[in-house]
Amino acid sequence: MHLSRFPRIRLAHTPTPLEPLSNLTRALGGPQLFVKRDDCTGLATGGNKTRKLEFLVGEALEVGADTVITQGAVQSNHCRQTAAAATKLGLKCEIILERRVAESTEEYETSGNVLLDQLFGTAIRRVPAGTDMNGALEEVAGEIRAKGGKPYVIPGGGSNRVGALGYVGCAIELVHQANEAGIRIDHVVHATGSTGTQAGLLAGLEGMNARIPVYGIGVNRSKEQQEGAVHELAEATAEYIGVSGGIERDRVVANCDYVGQGYGVPTEAMVEAVTLTARHEGLLLDPVYSGKAMAGLIDLIRRREVFSKGDNVVFIHTGGSVGLFGYGQVFAPA
Ligand SMILES: *Cc1c(COP(=O)(O)O)cnc(C)c1O
Numbered sequence: 001m002h003l004s005r006f007p008r009i010r011l012a013h014t015p016t017p018l019e020p021l022s023n024l025t026r027a028l029g030g031p032q033l034f035v036k037r038d039d040c041t042g043l044a045t046g047g048n049k050t051r052k053l054e055f056l057v058g059e060a061l062e063v064g065a066d067t068v069i070t071q072g073a074v075q076s077n078h079c080r081q082t083a084a085a086a087t088k089l090g091l092k093c094e095i096i097l098e099r100r101v102a103e104s105t106e107e108y109e110t111s112g113n114v115l116l117d118q119l120f121g122t123a124i125r126r127v128p129a130g131t132d133m134n135g136a137l138e139e140v141a142g143e144i145r146a147k148g149g150k151p152y153v154i155p156g157g158g159s160n161r162v163g164a165l166g167y168v169g170c171a172i173e174l175v176h177q178a179n180e181a182g183i184r185i186d187h188v189v190h191a192t193g194s195t196g197t198q199a200g201l202l203a204g205l206e207g208m209n210a211r212i213p214v215y216g217i218g219v220n221r222s223k224e225q226q227e228g229a230v231h232e233l234a235e236a237t238a239e240y241i242g243v244s245g246g247i248e249r250d251r252v253v254a255n256c257d258y259v260g261q262g263y264g265v266p267t268e269a270m271v272e273a274v275t276l277t278a279r280h281e282g283l284l285l286d287p288v289y290s291g292k293a294m295a296g297l298i299d300l301i302r303r304r305e306v307f308s309k310g311d312n313v314v315f316i317h318t319g320g321s322v323g324l325f326g327y328g329q330v331f332a333p334a
Pocket residue numbers: 047048049077078157159191192193194195196197198286289290318319320
């Protein structure tokens with residue numbers, strides 16, 4: 001496993017801190033919670049996509065692209081970080097935003113991530129829910145090529161084997177950090193969506209033979225679909241970095257009980273988790289990913305399932321708190 005073999009542009013502030021969540025731990029009565037601050041990767045308010053973009057944009061530059069194109073929901077953290085990375089590196093950027101959340105508000109359509117996309121001067125196209133987003137990406141790529149441009153297509157969430165390298169890197173970083181600090185990690189927990197984060201972590205931890213289980217908490221699909229998609233990308237990533245033997249299917253765990261009505265639709269448990277984390281730790285989660293993941297973690301701790309009191313649990317904070325401004329009404333005090 002040698003990441004320097006792959007093209008890479010440094011964008012993230014790493015290593016991100018690994019911090020105890022002592023107040024939340026006390027409030028919940030154990031296990032010992034830690035947070036890996038990938039919300040602090042530094043690019044335009046940070047988040048997990050920045051690690052992936054180091055390798056994706058690295059490859060885009062290597063192949064001589066002049067434009068990057070990608071897609072996501074209106075409040076996509078991935079599109080916002082892609083737009084910032086492209087701007088910084090002198091690449092043009094086009095993003096396609098799907099109106100994936102049915103009951104959206106004006107602040108959802110104009111504030112938070114999408115406000116920042118506009119600030120970067122990114123070309124934005126909005127399309128209805130249910131649009132074939134991969135098809136839409138290919139169409140835009142075709143238009144750019146027809147005008148003599150060189151597009152580089154980044155899939156939604158930056159989740160392919162190239163983007164997943166960012167989370168292979170995070171796995172290496174986390175294990176070193178825990179070893180230095182003398183922290184035994186019993187579980188890693190995080191929000192899983194387009195799968196690159198979990199796939200990269202699984203491949204990286206496998207490559208180090210760390211034997212640390214990764215517990216994904218889903219935000220859109222069913223358990224079966226999510227675990228299948230994570231497994232497929234984890235295997236492809238493991239092969240890409242030369243980890244032999246693949247990833248056993250039963251190492252892939254995604255709990256999808258906390259999605260609620262669907263992607264980006266607030267749940268009561270998410271609001272409670274975001275509020276609890278803010279009030280105990282002064283730490284901001286987000287409404288779409290880390291808030292639902294923390295809601296799951298809190299519920300599983302209360303039920304005394306999965307995690308034991310004496311365990312050390314690392315919650316990877318994947319970022320997105322700027323999305324809170326797209327959901328202000330949900331959090332407005334009564
Ligand atoms: C994209 C995203 C995730 C999910 O990561 P995937 O690699 O897409 O599974 C989690 N949290 C935040 C804040 C995100 O923006």
